[in-house]
Amino acid sequence: MxxxxxxxxxxxxxxxxxxxxxxxxxxxxxxxxxxxxxxxxxxxxxxxxxxxxxxxxxxxxxxxxxxxxxxxxxxxxxxxxxxxxxxxxxxxxxxxxxxxxxxxxxxxxxxxxxxxxxxxxxxxxxxxxxxxxxxxxxxxxxxxxxxxxxxxxxxxxEQPRGGVAGYITDGRGVVRIMARRPTTTLGQSKDRYDFLYRRKGSREWLPLTTVTVSGGRAKGFEPEAVDPDLDVVYGLDSSGGRIGVYSIALDGSMTKKLVFERPDADVDQLVQVGRQSRVVGASWVTDKRETAMFDPPLKSFATSLSKALPGAPLASFVDASADEQKLVMFAGADTDPGRFYLFDRASKKLAEILPIRPQLASVKLASVKPISFPAADGTMVPGYLTLPPGSDGKGLPAIVLPHGGPWARDEWNFDWLPQFFANRGYAVLQPNYRGSTGYGDSWFQQNGFRSWKTAVGDIDDGGRWLVKQGIADPAKMAIVGWSYGGYAALQSGAVDPTLFKAIVAVAPVTDFEMLREEWKGDSSPASLDQTFGTRVTAEEGSPARHADRFAAPVLLFHGDRDQNVSIRESQLMASRLRGAGKPVQFVEYKGLDHQLDDDAARTDLLDKTDVFLRTTMKM
Structure with a gap:
């Protein structure tokens, strides 16, 4: 705006x-x-x-x-x-x-x-x-x-400074925070950030806090936004294994205060608004994303908005005019891809601007239900179940769809991939396996790479739960994943070869040591150890090293310009599977990166996946 x-x-x-x-x-x-x-x-x-x-x-x-x-x-x-x-x-x-x-x-x-x-x-x-x-x-x-x-x-x-990773201003043109990231003698980044701050009116940099990043999860107060009126910096930090919002005074006293936390979830976002990125609230996810507003007028507005849009409970700020009297909002839901709205605070009028996916206006979308299922050790694993519209939810072809990351999580919202599969008649389970973010330190484990046995075990247990509940036909159950989700799909084929009857992996990690090699130019050996563990972990946890175990046919997709996971990972996997005499198809997209952000490529991916699953599982 x-x-x-x-x-x-x-x-x-x-x-x-x-x-x-x-x-x-x-x-x-x-x-x-x-x-x-x-x-x-x-x-x-x-x-x-x-x-x-x-x-x-x-x-x-x-x-x-x-x-x-x-x-x-x-x-x-x-x-x-x-x-x-x-x-x-x-x-x-x-x-x-x-x-x-x-x-x-x-x-x-x-x-x-x-x-x-x-x-x-x-x-x-x-x-x-x-x-x-x-x-x-x-x-x-x-x-x-x-x-x-x-x-x-x-x-x-600010003059050029070596080792500086970023700056934060007060929104009024004054630089108040600087982040440094130390490097090794070889120029590789270490696993920590040192933050410094300036007092008002001063040019002297003073130490603020240090954040270590161990295996994908940050430890320590991480500054995100400065409030010039309160003279504090807001950021995220953990206490008792949960992440909350804290503030630290920038007047030299370093007074630290807890602003907001949840006992049941990590707070993962500050809510900011306007050209000054003013902090007005915080957001987190339990079954669904929720927001707590600190700003009283906006808190009242958020309450009114939820009443005005009962069918689209996921609402967020997109932008605002300089005086914050006009707000652009986004609202959506599991069965609504979402639309943008304009709210005029003076007239208190809400008007729709435009929808995100108007082509789906006449398509019946599938509702998404938060569920939990027991892992082998009895731990209840949260996730989301999407059933085909109008289905009774029994004896269906099914797909387990683990998320990427692994330091990420699935949320309750509109998601084009499970919606496509539900439209084609599949039940879809999205497990937030141990190794996912949002649930605290204990749930994160050592991350999905070092703790791959737990993560993949949870994902596979999700498939077993679908069968036990009568939702999935065991002869027509597949696993599909993108990035780390693609890794998990492939590794499940090595761990329990007969559980899934078809495997689809998009831009997957297939060998820990290969990915480690891709990252070594930017990260120190110690940081890489924290992410990937030992060579024993790589040997056990890399599906490309166990191609002989696979029983289910595999379909691979990868863009040749992938900056996240090299296409060599899929090439290696395809080569190893062929060498072991296993059925595999490999589709390479020219000129595309990790997201395959091209409507023709994504349409092709969906069509080929649907044909592959139906052919493989004799649907």
Whole structure:
């Protein structure tokens, strides 16, 4: 939303992997007016924000090849709201630059209500050759600049510093927090972040807190947002194994206070609103996502909203005008992909802007039910069950669909993948196995890699529960997963070869040591040990090393430009299965990364998966 609340910028997907940026007047005087198109090949339009009432800043993501390797680049550019005067906002390299900046920088402060077209950007500064070049840049590291998004005039606010991972401002143009990440002598990142802060009016950096990241779970107070009026920084921290919201005073006293926590779940998000990203609440998930508002007027508004939209209980802030009198909201549910709304606080009127997936308006979607099932050791494992619309829930073809991550979790909402399978007649179980986030330290275990036996055991027990409950036909039960979920699907085929009759893995991890090798350039050996464990763990837990155990046919999908999990992992798995005489199909998508974010590719994936499952399980 523009600072004055009169215009809205909307990004919508187009055919293939493209997108179109449109602007619409909020008074209804004009409809969606396209001002920019991106093909998605290779540049992908990711987001846009307003720097003034008539100018936008947008981010692009590009995957390009350098030598034999693929790299992801980000770049920022600005343009007028009619699409004119496009300018590259990311700093340009030159012939003297010693290296390539993959990141094009990011806006960390829109300078409150000023709306003069300037913003604070952090970016990585590269050193330059000094030979024959008297004005060469010799410093290297993350810097902060004040950039005019119209003229590109730049002023350095924070000089480049090596080892700095990020900055946080107070939302009014003052940098208050700095994060450092120590590195080894080989330049690999260690498993901790050191945060420093400044008192008001001071340029001196003082120690604030240290956060260690062990196997994917952070320990310690992690700053996220500064409140300049209260002079505190808000962040997430754990106590008693649960994550809550805390504040630390930035006046030098370092007074730490608990702001909000839940006894039954990790608080995983701060709720922020407006151009200053003002903290107004916190969010967490039990069976469904819930929100507690700290701001009294917005708390009252949230209560009224839930009454006004009883069929769409999942509501969140998207954006706001500079004075926060106009709010853009999103609301959805399990059977509603969601839609955007405009709320005018002055008139107290709520109006729909547009739906997310209008093509599904006439499609009957499947309801999602929170459930729990017993693992082999008696532990109750939470998850979600989606049954085909109109089904009696008995004797169905079924799919166990473990989530990726593994440091993630499934939530109650609209999810296109289980909805597709339910539409095709499958019961779908999404288990939040041990190793998932959101349930505290004890549930996280040592993460889904080191604790793979527990995680995969829970997932397999979910399949056994479906059979025991009479929901699944045991002869027609499959497992499907993406990323770590793909790993779990494959590893289940090695652990209990006859449980699932078909296995589908999208962009899967197949060998721990191979993934470790992919990550070793950025992470220290100690950090990698915390994530993947020992070589014994890799030997036992890598499905590519046990292809001879598989009984169920396997279908693999992977994009050749995957930056998360190399396509070599699927190539290895396919090769090992073929070598062991096991049935396997491998589909490679050219020019796509981990998300396969292309409508043709995803349609192809769904069609091939459906045919594979029906053929394999003789449906």
């Amino acid at each position: 523009s600072p004055d609340g009169k215009s809205l910028a909307v990004i919508q997907p187009t055919a293939g992997r493209g997108a179109v940026l449109s602007v619409v007047a909020m008074d209804g005087s004009t409809g969606l007016k396209p001002i920019l198109r991106s093909s998605g090949n290779p540049e992908r339009l990711q987001y846009c924000r307003w720097s003034t009432n008539t100018r936008l800043v947008c981010g692009l993501y590009v995957i390009d090849q350098i030598g034999t390797s693929f790299y992801g680049f980000t770049r920022l550019f600005s343009l007028n709201s009619d699409g004119s005067d496009q300018k590259l906002l990311s700093a340009r390299a030159n012939q003297y630059s010693l290296g390539i900046a993959l990141g094009g920088g990011g806006v960390i402060d829109w300078l409150g209500e000023k709306g003069d077209g300037s913003a604070l950007m952090q970016r990585y500064v590269l050193p330059e050759m000094t030979t024959g070049h008297l004005t060469a840049q010799t410093s290297e590291g993350l810097a902060v600049e004040r950039v005019d998004t119209r003229t590109l005039e730049r002023t350095m606010v």
